[in-house]
Amino acid sequence: MFQETVQVLERLLRSPSQIAKHCAADEDPRALFLASLCATLLGAAAFGGVLATSRGGLQLLYSATKVPLALVITLVLVVPALHGLAASLGQPLRLSAVVSLVLAATGRAALVLLALSPVVWLALDRGIGYHSSVLLAAACYALAGLSALGLLWHGVGKSLRGAFVIACFGLVLVPTGAQTAWLLRPFIGRPAQARVPFLRHRESSFADAMYLSALSSQGIYRAPEPNSHPAPRGATNLADDAEEAP
Amino acid sequence: MTESDVALFRGVEAAYSARLTALELPDRADEWRRFASGLALTSVYGLALGARSGGTSLLRHALGAPAALLAVSALAVPALFVVLALIDAPVTLPKTLSATARASASTGLLLAGLAPASALLVVTIDSDQVASVVTRLTLILAGTLGGLPLLSGIYEEVRRAPTGTRLKSVLLLCGFALFAGALSARIWSALLPILGGA
Numbered sequence: 001m002f003q004e005t006v007q008v009l010e011r012l013l014r015s016p017s018q019i020a021k022h023c024a025a026d027e028d029p030r031a032l033f034l035a036s037l038c039a040t041l042l043g044a045a046a047f048g049g050v051l052a053t054s055r056g057g058l059q060l061l062y063s064a065t066k067v068p069l070a071l072v073i074t075l076v077l078v079v080p081a082l083h084g085l086a087a088s089l090g091q092p093l094r095l096s097a098v099v100s101l102v103l104a105a106t107g108r109a110a111l112v113l114l115a116l117s118p119v120v121w122l123a124l125d126r127g128i129g130y131h132s133s134v135l136l137a138a139a140c141y142a143l144a145g146l147s148a149l150g151l152l153w154h155g156v157g158k159s160l161r162g163a164f165v166i167a168c169f170g171l172v173l174v175p176t177g178a179q180t181a182w183l184l185r186p187f188i189g190r191p192a193q194a195r196v197p198f199l200r201h202r203e204s205s206f207a208d209a210m211y212l213s214a215l216s217s218q219g220i221y222r223a224p225e226p227n228s229h230p231a232p233r234g235a236t237n238l239a240d241d242a243e244e245a246p
Numbered sequence: 247m248t249e250s251d252v253a254l255f256r257g258v259e260a261a262y263s264a265r266l267t268a269l270e271l272p273d274r275a276d277e278w279r280r281f282a283s284g285l286a287l288t289s290v291y292g293l294a295l296g297a298r299s300g301g302t303s304l305l306r307h308a309l310g311a312p313a314a315l316l317a318v319s320a321l322a323v324p325a326l327f328v329v330l331a332l333i334d335a336p337v338t339l340p341k342t343l344s345a346t347a348r349a350s351a352s353t354g355l356l357l358a359g360l361a362p363a364s365a366l367l368v369v370t371i372d373s374d375q376v377a378s379v380v381t382r383l384t385l386i387l388a389g390t391l392g393g394l395p396l397l398s399g400i401y402e403e404v405r406r407a408p409t410g411t412r413l414k415s416v417l418l419l420c421g422f423a424l425f426a427g428a429l430s431a432r433i434w435s436a437l438l439p440i441l442g443g444a
Contacts (some may be wrong), residue, residue: 077362084359087267088352088391168387175380176363183370 001031008035012108020154023100024093032100036107043110044068048187050117051137054124055189058196066184074177075106081172082152089165091156101155105148112144131216133188145173182206266351270344281319281347287354288312294365295381295440303439310437314430315353319346322429326422335404335415345399353392360384368440381440389430397423
C-alpha cells in the first residue's frame with residue numbers, strides 16, 4: 001500500500017491526465033484517496049508552519065493546523081458545486097468521481113504549496129514586511145489553485161466546454177476558499193502581538209481586506225468604513241487584520 | 247456496506263444525474279418528475295440562503311427560490327410557444343415541455359450544488375450588501391447556465407425551419423432570454439428577503 005501511495009503522489013505531480021482517468025474510471029480509489037489526503041495534510045501543514053515563522057511560538061502549531069483545515073473545509077463545500085456545474089453544462093460526472101477529482105486536485109495544490117515553502121521561508125527570513133508577506137502567501141495560493149484547476153480540467157474533459165466548467169468552478173472556488181481562510185485567521189501573526197489567538201473576531205469580508213492590504217503594502221493607509229466592524233477591536237486599519245487565504 | 251451495495255449506489259447515482267440532464271425522457275410523467283426535482287433542488291438552495299437569518303426566513307427563501315423557475319415555466323415558456331407557433335416555427339409541445347423540465351432540473355442541480363458554498367458565504371459575511379451581491383451573482387450564474395438547455399432544446403427544433411423563420415425564431419429566443427432573466431430577477435427581488443424582498 002505504501003509503495004502504491006508513493007506512486008500515486010508522483011503521478012499527481014507528473015501526469016494529471018492519468019489521475020483524472022483513474023478518478024473517472026470505477027477503479028479502487030483507496031491509494032488515490034490516501035495519497036491525496038496525506039499530500040493535503042502534510043503539504044498544507046508545512047506551508048502553514050512556514051507562514052508562522054516570523055511570529056514563532058504557538059502560532060507555528062496553529063497555522064500548521066489551520067491551513068490544512070481550510071483546504072479540507074473548502075474541498076467539502078465545493079464538491080457539490082463542481083458536480084452541479086458539470087452536469088448542467090453537459091459534462092455529467094458521478095459524485096464519487098467528483099469527490100476523487102477534487103481531493104486529488106487539493107493534494108496537488110498542497111504539494112505545490114510544499115514546494116513554495118522554502119521560497120516563502122527565505123522571504124520571511126529576509127524580513128519582508130507583514131503586508132508583503134500576506135500578498136506573497138496569496139500569490140502562492142493562487143499558483144497552487146491554478147495547478148489544482150489544471151488537474152480538474154483533465155477530469156471534466158479537456159475541451160472548450162470543460163474549460164468553461166472549470167472557469168465557472170473557479171468563480172465558486174475562489175470566494176469560498178478565501179472566505180473559509182478568512183474565518184480561520186490569523187495564519188502569519190505579527191511579532192509585536194503579545195498573545196496568539198487561535199481565531200480572530202469575525203469582521204468585514206476577504207475582498208475588502210485584500211484590497212486594503214495591497215494599499216497598505218505600498219504605504220497607503222485607509223481607515224475602514226464605520227459600519228464594517230460590528231465588533232470593533234480598537235481603532236486599527238482594517239488592512240492590519242488582512243491575512244492570506246488558501 | 248457490501249461491494250454490491252456500493253455498486254448499486256453508484257448505479258443509482260449515475261442514473262439520477264443522467265436522468266435529470268438527459269435530452270429527453272421517454273415518459274411524460276418522468277418529465278414532470280424531472281421538473282419537480284428541479285424545483286425541489288432549488289428549494290435546497292433557498293434553505294442555504296435562509297440560514298443567514300434562520301427561523302421563518304428558511305421557509306421564505308425555500309419557497310421564494312423556486313418561484314422564479316415556476317414563473318418562467320408557467321408564464322414565459324407558453325408565451326414563447328405561442329409566438330413561435332404564430333411564425334410557423336416547427337416546435338412541438340412535448341419537446342418544449344421536455345426542454346423546460348430539463349432546464350428546471352439543470353438549474354436546480356446547479357443551485358443545490360452551490361448551496362453549501364453559498365450557505366458559508368451568506369452566513370459569515372457581515373455586510374448585508376455584500377451578502378446580497380453574492381446571492382445575485384450566484385442566481386445570475388445558475389439562471390444563465392440553467393436556461394441554456396431550454397434555449398438549445400428549442401433551437402434544435404427550429405433549426406430545421408426555412409432561413410427566414412429560423413432567423414425570426416432566433417431573435418425571439420434572444421428576446422425570451424432577456425424576458426426570462428428580467429422576470430426571474432423581479433420575482434427573486436420581490437420574494438427573497440436576502441435581496442430585500444418581502
